[in-house]
Each structure stands twice: as C-alpha cells, then as structure tokens.
Amino acid sequence: MTSKRAWSALAAGAAAIVVYYLIPGREQSALYFVIGATSVVGIFVGVRRNTAVEQRLAWYLFTVGLALEVAGDFVGTIVYELGLNREPPVPGIDDVLYLAGYPFLIVAAFMLVQRLRLVRSGVVLDSLIVFLAVGLVQWVYFIDPYNHEGLSHTAERLVSQAYPAMDAFLLVAVGQLLMRYVKNVSFAAFIAGIASLIVADEVFAIANSGYAGLDWIDAFFLGSYVLLAFATLHPSVEEIHANEDDSARLALPRLVLLGGALLTAPCVLLAEKAAGHRTHLSVGIFGVLVALAVLLRIVGVLRDVESAHSAEQRARRESETAQQLLAVQNQRLRELDTLKDEFLSSVSHELRTPLTSIQGYVELLREDEGNPMKRGYLDIIERNSERLLGLVADVLFAARVLEGQLRFEFQPVDVARLVHQAVEEARPRATSAGIELLAHDGTAPEVDGEPARLSQLLDNLVSNAIKFTPNGGRVDVRTSAADGFVRIEVSDTGVGLSAADRDHLFERFFRSQTALERQIQGTGLGLYISRAIVEAHGGRIGVTSVEGEGTTFLVELPVRA
Amino acid sequence: MNHRPYVICADDDRDILSLVALRLERSGFDVATANDGEEALALARARRPVVVVLDVMMPRLDGVELVKTLRADADLGDVKIILLSARAQDTDVARGLAVGADAYLVKPFKYTELAEEIERLTR
Numbered sequence: 259m260t261s262k263r264a265w266s267a268l269a270a271g272a273a274a275i276v277v278y279y280l281i282p283g284r285e286q287s288a289l290y291f292v293i294g295a296t297s298v299v300g301i302f303v304g305v306r307r308n309t310a311v312e313q314r315l316a317w318y319l320f321t322v323g324l325a326l327e328v329a330g331d332f333v334g335t336i337v338y339e340l341g342l343n344r345e346p347p348v349p350g351i352d353d354v355l356y357l358a359g360y361p362f363l364i365v366a367a368f369m370l371v372q373r374l375r376l377v378r379s380g381v382v383l384d385s386l387i388v389f390l391a392v393g394l395v396q397w398v399y400f401i402d403p404y405n406h407e408g409l410s411h412t413a414e415r416l417v418s419q420a421y422p423a424m425d426a427f428l429l430v431a432v433g434q435l436l437m438r439y440v441k442n443v444s445f446a447a448f449i450a451g452i453a454s455l456i457v458a459d460e461v462f463a464i465a466n467s468g469y470a471g472l473d474w475i476d477a478f479f480l481g482s483y484v485l486l487a488f489a490t491l492h493p494s495v496e497e498i499h500a501n502e503d504d505s506a507r508l509a510l511p512r513l514v515l516l517g518g519a520l521l522t523a524p525c526v527l528l529a530e531k532a533a534g535h536r537t538h539l540s541v542g543i544f545g546v547l548v549a550l551a552v553l554l555r556i557v558g559v560l561r562d563v564e565s566a567h568s569a570e571q572r573a574r575r576e577s578e579t580a581q582q583l584l585a586v587q588n589q590r591l592r593e594l595d596t597l598k599d600e601f602l603s604s605v606s607h608e609l610r611t612p613l614t615s616i617q618g619y620v621e622l623l624r625e626d627e628g629n630p631m632k633r634g635y636l637d638i639i640e641r642n643s644e645r646l647l648g649l650v651a652d653v654l655f656a657a658r659v660l661e662g663q664l665r666f667e668f669q670p671v672d673v674a675r676l677v678h679q680a681v682e683e684a685r686p687r688a689t690s691a692g693i694e695l696l697a698h699d700g701t702a703p704e705v706d707g708e709p710a711r712l713s714q715l716l717d718n719l720v721s722n723a724i725k726f727t728p729n730g731g732r733v734d735v736r737t738s739a740a741d742g743f744v745r746i747e748v749s750d751t752g753v754g755l756s757a758a759d760r761d762h763l764f765e766r767f768f769r770s771q772t773a774l775e776r777q778i779q780g781t782g783l784g785l786y787i788s789r790a791i792v793e794a795h796g797g798r799i800g801v802t803s804v805e806g807e808g809t810t811f812l813v814e815l816p817v818r819a
Numbered sequence: 820m821n822h823r824p825y826v827i828c829a830d831d832d833r834d835i836l837s838l839v840a841l842r843l844e845r846s847g848f849d850v851a852t853a854n855d856g857e858e859a860l861a862l863a864r865a866r867r868p869v870v871v872v873l874d875v876m877m878p879r880l881d882g883v884e885l886v887k888t889l890r891a892d893a894d895l896g897d898v899k900i901i902l903l904s905a906r907a908q909d910t911d912v913a914r915g916l917a918v919g920a921d922a923y924l925v926k927p928f929k930y931t932e933l934a935e936e937i938e939r940l941t942r
Contacts, residue, residue, distance in 0.1 A: 603908060607876065610905035614926040615834040621930060622838065647927060651907075710909060 271484030297483035304490030316369035323362030330355035360424035367431035391519035451485035680716035692729035727752035829859035856880025875904035
C-alpha cells in the first residue's frame with residue numbers, strides 16, 4: 259500500500275463524513291455504519307499489508323476492538339433505528355459490544371507503548387501518575403455524577419460509568435505515546451484517532467442525555483474510525499519504533515506531564531468550590547497520592563540525570579588521563595628515535611674514521627711504490643677496504659630501513675638523466691669485465707624523488723647486472739613511461755636465477771645460490787635496500803629471469819602528480 | 820716568510836691529520852696542524868690562512884662551531900673552509916654547508932678530491 263493510496267483513503271473518509279451531514283436521517287444512520295465498517299476493513303487490510311508478522315498481534319487486537327465498536331454501531335443504528343425504528347435501550351446490546359471493544363483498544367494501545375520501549379521503571383511511574391490525575395478528573399466529572407442522578411437501574415449507572423473509566427485508560431496510553439512522539443505519519447494519525455474517540459466519549463458523557471443537539475460529535479466518532487484506518491493503511495506504520503536516544507532527561511513533555519498531574523487535584527478542588535459543589539474527600543486523597551508519586555518520580559529523574567552527568571565526567575577524566583599517557587609515550591618514542599638515529603650516526607662515524615686512515619695511507623703507499631707486485635698487493639688492500647666501506651654504508655642504510663628512519667626529501671627528478679649517469683659511472687667496470695653496457699635513452703616524465711637515493715638504486719641494479727654477467731655478455735638499461743609510471747628495465751644475459759632464489763631475492767642478507775657458488779661478492783643487502791628505496795617512492799620492483807639466460811629487473815616509479 | 824699558500828688542518832685523529840698534512844705539503848702548501856678547534860682558531864688568528872681543512876667532530880671547539888666563529892670574525896670571515904668528516908649523512912653535509920663551509924668532503928676521501936676542492940676554492 260503506497261502512502262498515496264492511504265492519503266486517498268483518508269480523503270474519501272473525510273468526504274464520507276461531510277456527506278454524512280448532508281443526507282437525511284435514515285440514510286445518515288446507514289452511512290454511519292458503512293463508514294465504520296469500511297474503516298475496520300481498511301484497518302485489517304493495512305495490518306496485513308504493512309506490518310511485520312511478529313508485530314501483528316497488537317494491530318489485530320486493535321482491529322477486533324474497533325470491529326466490536328462498529329458491531330455496537332450496527333446494533334444501535336441498523337437494528338434499532340432502521341429496523342425497529344426506535345432508540346436502543348440503556349443498557350442495551352450495543353453498550354455491551356461497545357464496552358467489550360474498549361479493553362481490546364486499551365491493550366493494543368499499551369502494546370504499542372511497549373513497542374516504543376516506554377515501559378520502564380520511570381515510565382511505569384509516569385503512567386501511574388497520569389492515571390491518578392486522569393482518573394481523578396474522570397471520577398469527579400464523569401463517573402461520580404451518575405451516583406447522584408438517581409438512575410433507575412444499577413446496570414444503567416454502571417454502564418454509563420464504564421465509558422469514562424475506559425477513557426481514563428485510553429488517555430493514559432495516549433499520554434505515554436505523546437511522551438515519546440516520533441515523527442511518523444501513521445503514529446500521528448493513530449494518536450489523533452484515539453484522541454478523537456476520547457473527545458467524543460467525554461462530550462457524550464458530559465451531556466449525559468442522549469444525542470439531542472449533539473450531532474456534531476458523530477464527526478469525532480467517525481473521524482476516529484477514518485484516522486485509525488489511515489494509520490494502518492499508511493506504509494509508515496512499519497517505521498514506528500523506539501527512539502534510541504533514551505537518556506534520562508527532565509524533558510519538557512515530562513515536566514508538563516508531571517506538573518499537570520500535580521496541579522490536577524488543587525484545580526479540581528478550586529473548580530468544585532467555585533461551582534458550589536460539596537468537596538469530595540476522595541479528591542484530597544487523590545491529590546496527596548499524585549503529589550507523592552510526582553515527588554518520587556522527580557527524585558528518580560534527578561538521580562538519573564546526576565548519574566548520567568557523573569558517568570560523563572568520569573569518561574572525560576579517563577580520556578584526559580589516556581591522552582596524557584599517550585603524550586608521555588609519544589615523547590619517549592621520539593627520544594628513543596633520536597637516540598637510535600644518534601647511535602647509527604656514531605657507528606657510521608667510528609667505522610669510517612679508521613677506514614679513512616687505511617685508505618689514505620694505502621693510496622699514498624701505492625703512489626710511491628715502484629714494485630709492481632707490491633702495488634698489486636696494495637690494490638688488493640684498497641679494493642677490500644672499499645668493499646668494507648660499501649658494507650658499512652649498506653648495513654647502516656639497512657638498519658635505518660628497519661628502524662623506519664629513512665627520511666626522504668622529494669623533489670622533481672629526471673629519471674632518464676639519472677639512468678644515463680648511473681650507466682656512465684658503471685661503464686669502466688663493464689668494460690674491464692668484458693661486458694657490453696647499453697643505455698637505451700628514452701624520455702620519461704619527471705618523478706617525485708630523492709636523486710641521491712634513486713642514483714643509489716640505479717647503481718645497485720646496474721652493478722648487480724654487471725657482477726652476474728660473464729665475460730662477453732651484455733647489459734641493457736631501458737627507460738620508458740606507461741600508465742602513469744616511469745619504467746626502468748635492467749636486463750642482463752647473465753647466469754639467471756632459479757625460481758626458489760627469485761622468491762627470496764629482496765630479503766635482507768639473502769644471497770642467491772649462483773652468487774654463493776660463483777663466489778660473487780656481495781652483502782645480500784643491495785636488493786633489500788633497492789626495494790626499500792622504490793617503495794619509499796611509492797613504486798614497485800620486480801624481477802623476471804630464465805636460468806642460464808639472464809635476468810631482468812623492472813622498477814616502476816609513479817609519475818610526478 | 821715563504822710564498823707557499825698557508826693552510827691550516829685540524830683533526831683529532833692524528834693519523835688522518837698527518838696524512839692530510841703530508842699530502843698538502845707535498846702539493847706545495849705551507850701547512851699548520853691543530854688537534855682541535857681552539858688550536859685551529861688560535862693558529863688562524865696568528866696568521867691568516869688561505870684555506871682551513873676541518874674535521875667536524877673534534878673536542879673543545881668542533882668543526883661546525885669553528886666555521887660559525889670564523890664566519891663571524893672581521894678578519895677571517897672570508898677564509899675558505901673545507902669540512903672533512905666521517906659524518907656521512909646527507910643531513911650532516913647540508914648542516915655543514917648551511918653554517919658557511921665552502922665544501923664538505925666525506926671520509927674516507929681520495930686525496931685528489933681534496934686537492935680539486937682546494938684548487939677550485941683558491942683559484
């Protein structure tokens with residue numbers, strides 16, 4: 259059922275009520291019943307279509323209640339007025355049906371209250387307070403008067419008093435629903451429908467003398483049928499659910515409710531006195547009871563508010579403590595970081611200082627040495643101290659990678675130019691190893707990077723290729739650009755890598771089987787460092803290889819944004 | 820008073836200091852050596868050098884502080900300064916140049932590198 263169709267039904271109901279006032283008596287009575295009966299059918303259809311199976315019980319009870327009301331209408335209007343052509347007796351079968359319908363309506367309304375999770379300790383007390391206040395008014399103005407009317411039958415008196423008593427319950431339910439009013443068309447129509455029924459009942463009870471001159475209240479009875487049908491026909495009936503924000507608050511509706519309840523007894527007393535009626539003892543007792551209940555309720559609410567407040571304060575204190583702790587820990591981490599950095603710098607310094615003397619004096623000796631054999635020995639020392647220096651640099655670099663202390667200062671870098679430089683620097687080594695080194699200079703867009711680190715990366719790759727390629731082999735370096743990446747490819751025609759070696763190639767201190775077998779020098783850190791550099795630049799590094807045929811390393815660096 | 824250019828070398832590592840001094844003397848410089856920054860500063864104030872070659876990590880007055888002192892000195896402000904250090908990180912180099920050194924060489928160095936820098940600075 260779409261909301262459009264529900265609104266159409268509401269409009270049709272309103273139109274029917276207007277028509278009701280335009281047509282003569284007998285047809286009017288028939289239409290009264292038809293409107294009621296149609297509404298009950300509408301409610302039944304709405305419940306079937308719009309509510310979930312597990313929630314239908316309340317709505318079915320509701321439907322039964324209204325069906326009993328309409329059955330009462332049937333007896334009163336169709337059977338007596340149209341069929342027997344006289345007013346129904348009081349009490350009659352119609353009264354029995356009407357009064358039988360109320361408990362269903364009341365239970366259904368309270369089930370809805372419960373579905374809104376309104377029945378909690380405080381809310382039960384609220385209900386009691388409202389019931390006491392409403393009951394007082396109902397008693398003084400609608401129920402007690404029948405005790406003094408001298409009605410002929412006890413049955414007639416009891417029936418007349420039963421209506422306002424039932425209304426008291428319905429009023430409490432409506433009060434509770436209003437306390438937790440949720441913005442919902444169906445919910446609003448439901449409350450309006452029940453309220454309309456109560457108004458009609460109360461007016462009827464005050465008049466206490468049949469329908470004479472009270473034709474207008476039929477609009478309220480009929481209006482309640484139509485509104486209730488609309489409430490279930492509208493699809494939003496399924497969205498009536500609890501408002502999760504159920505914090506303890508001295509909210510305005512609750513204040514109005516409690517205040518109103520507190521003032522009921524004094525107001526009734528004053529009104530009765532002004533009207534010159536005798537003062538009821540019961541009113542005083544009611545007043546005291548209501549005052550006590552309200553007091554109890556306010557204490558409860560204040561306690562709730564206080565505990566919510568202190569919980570909030572506790573939470574805030576805890577979060578402050580946690581933040582302070584975090585700040586202290588951060589400070590410690592920063593200090594530790596500095597300490598580690600300082601340590602690595604010192605180690606580097608202490609290792610480089612003796613190497614400076616070794617290399618410097620070897621260089622001096624070598625220049626002075628005339629004996630070729632001794633010069634050759636000095637060459638060996640020089641080469642090995644160079645190796646040691648490289649190892650020192652690599653180990654410290656790897657330590658920085660591990661500590662997460664690599665800091666890069668990016669700037670626009672022309673990768674093609676760096677590739678060219680790296681190749682030219684490696685050329686003497688390639689030539690002396692009998693390897694053809696070719697740079698296929700391509701143009702490539704700039705990348706964001708640190709030139710020194712990227713040079714280190716390129717030198718690593720080119721040096722590796724030379725180291726692992728036998729005499730007569732060839733190394734190709736290509737630069738290109740594709741899909742937002744600058745690609746650098748370093749291919750050799752060297753010994754290649756086994757699949758097992760490929761898997762571990764970029765791990766720290768990993769040496770491939772071929773490197774070990776052929777005693778090719780290295781620390782196992784070069785590719786680990788290369789990967790760290792590439793990843794710090796947001797790039798990727800990979801390798802393809804055919805054992806015995808060669809290896810290709812591929813680096814991809816994102817193009818500068 | 821000879822006409823060879825006067826160079827002051829300062830390093831707390833005596834082996835390196837001797838090596839640098841020997842090399843520079845062989846290259847035709849008049850060399851004075853100091854074991855720390857204070858000594859180097861005293862030497863420079865006594866006789867204005869063409870170039871000073873300073874280690875960074877030295878006791879008493881370190882290389883970086885000495886560069887600052889020299890740059891602030893009315894007479895010695897424009898003396899050429901080469902820092903020679905085993906502190907090899909990029910940040911160390913940047914800091915040395917930032918306080919006013921003309922060149923920063925990382926140890927271990929090849930003598931030809933030092934000779935080229937001196938040549939470049941005294942040209």
